Amino acid sequence: MAYILLRYGEIHLKGQNQRFFVDRLVRNVRESIADLGDAQVRHAFGRILVDSPAELISRLRKVFGIVSLSPVRVVAPAFPDIASAAVDMVGAALAARPGVGTFKVDTRRADKRFPLTSMETSREVGQAIWERFPQVRARMDHPDLLVKIDIRDQAYLSSDTIPGPGGLPSGTGGRALALISGGIDSPVASWLAARRGMTIIPVHCYSFPFTSERSKEKVLDLCRVLAGYAGPLRVWIVFFTDIQRTIQLSVPEGLRVLVMRRMMMRLVERLAEQERAAAVVTGESLGQVASQTIESIAAINAVTRLPVLRPLIGADKTEIVARAEAIGTYEISIRPYEDCCSLFVPPHPRTQPGLQEADEAERGLPVGALIDAALQRSERLTITPRWARDPVGVGS
């Protein structure tokens, strides 16, 4: 019988509430494949077993909390069954990967009633494989193919281990709003926070006609990728045009980006009450641009009581790009439509603004009224993973 075995990592370290994390993970696994028929999802011996075809792997490898996955065969815990399943498995691997020249069998015996020791089992199964496929040799260091045998209530055999995203199950880490632009960084920051089990609610500041409708589509497409990992997402599209325009007209050039970021923080703080969110996630990376110096960050933080999480604060651009490519947001982020920030960036923004300066610059702004008006014209959408439905508006 073919299954997919899912391993989870640090949940094992949880004490009293391990059950809470595991139950949530099992539920998330079920939801991630709910549309593909009724695969059984079982939890046993500290792992999760899904009885399903290998096609599900592309979905399952995105479920937060899973450290690795393997297609497994489950047979009776008896030597002849194990040996023949191992031979089959090696045959399939040789057909799929022509370069395989060496192999190793690695046995773990949790059930000590099994008559052979782990070492003996590995040796005997190895012998059976070699007799059937004399072209492959056993090798202990860096074999091309590793056959893992786990003897418990049944014998579980696997040869491929596919990395999962790791982290903690979605829905176990509280709720946060995440500022998301169309750029490369913010979706990665959202993903990293979501990987720690947080429920992420992306907030996009939309500035039509200074940005195009396609830039909004781009943000929704990014959210769709995130939903592929975290499940359906609520997304806020905040009407930011009038705030942009007002800042442009009444704030000194060097402080405009800073004031814009502060206005975004104020918007988010208001939404946080409504969404019962405990924090805000941003894509800032220290020193990357003028608004991301520590002086700017301090001035931005000053307008909110919410904890501001910055998962990328110490990451270099190349690392962020690599991560964006790995999670599948990069190709979307580099679409050419202008995002909220790029159109209005003045040529020389201040890099070391003082807090007082920022307050001063905002003196003429009707801050409260601007925020109210922006929120009134904002929309809230529900975004489902790409394989599910299209976004559904649920009113504002």
Added chain:
Amino acid sequence: MEIYLDNAATTRPHPVVVESVTRALTVDYGNPSSLHGKGLAAERLIVGARDAVARTLGVEPEDVLFTSGGTEANSLAIRGLAGLARGRHFVTTTVEHSSVRVPLQRLAAQEWVVTELPVDHHGRIAAAQVELALRPDTVLVSVMAVNNELGTMQPIEEISRVVQRHRAAGSPTLFHVDAVQAWGKIPLRPMTWGVDLMSLSGHKVHGPKGVGALYVRPGVRLAPQLGGGEQERGVRPGTENVPGIAGLGAAARLLAADFEETAARMRALQDRLREQIRAIPDVRINTPPDGAAPHVVNATFRSVRGETLLHRLEQEGVFVSTGSACHSHNPTPSHVLLAIGLNTTDAQSTLRFSLSRFTTPEEIDAAASALRHAVAELRALVVP
């Protein structure tokens, strides 16, 4: 209010076109190659469409091949000739549409040599430039009749005479004209002028998308780019796009019916728009005052980003373009605008307004007024 001034990108299909496409989809849905009456009915639609298209060019119907659009017509002309060619040199301009440039660039990457002629500040070449560029092994000269971004007309008749003289001296040189933006806007007479190949597209003249035509002078042979049946004399095999072709035929009949009046009306509206744009401070009009097709006005609005202005106009219901539609997804400035000498900043501050037979004076005035306000508003925002 919706004022559509992006007709060089595509046009609204005429109701008569919609009707003929619908009829071909619902009633005359047979395969023209079938022997029965359903097949015959479909074949008649194609015969009628070929006739209608041929009339607009003053050519014989059998010299018109249907394609999937302007891009395929251009590609078939260039690659179809390269496949049989008796030489290895091409001549073109720096302002051609990508469906001419790209096939030629691909040939240039192989054993072919391509000469790209530079244009003047109106985007125009002179026939004398072609004369100088021609070589004994020149296979094809490809020049567009009307530039899609500027509306500038090229001296097609003069270039044709140059090519014919060259051929009379023993060279294998043919002349291809991309007339996608010219069809229905300016008179086209390929046979009289001695043009060998001419590309047309349906959706620029209120026809459907996905259909176009290539005029091929009798005696000119092209290598088919697809393998298949004998449709379109075997040069363009595949079951005919009957609904598209029927729609193209309907569009051709419509444009022929009142060609001169429509062109004159568009010309008057073009002047009206040009005058009102000229009244806006710090504007450069890139469409030449003389020798332009009647449907395009291209202008640079300094210190305003074209993309922002476009979206601001969109809010007022006015739809325009920042360049040719194919460029709009690409942040690098248009090669045409750079070729006529604009710098990158000015090229990114440029909009194209393009008219159609449906455009009214009231729309022009309303669009110009929206434009005036939008430019002023955005300029107020960019003052440092």
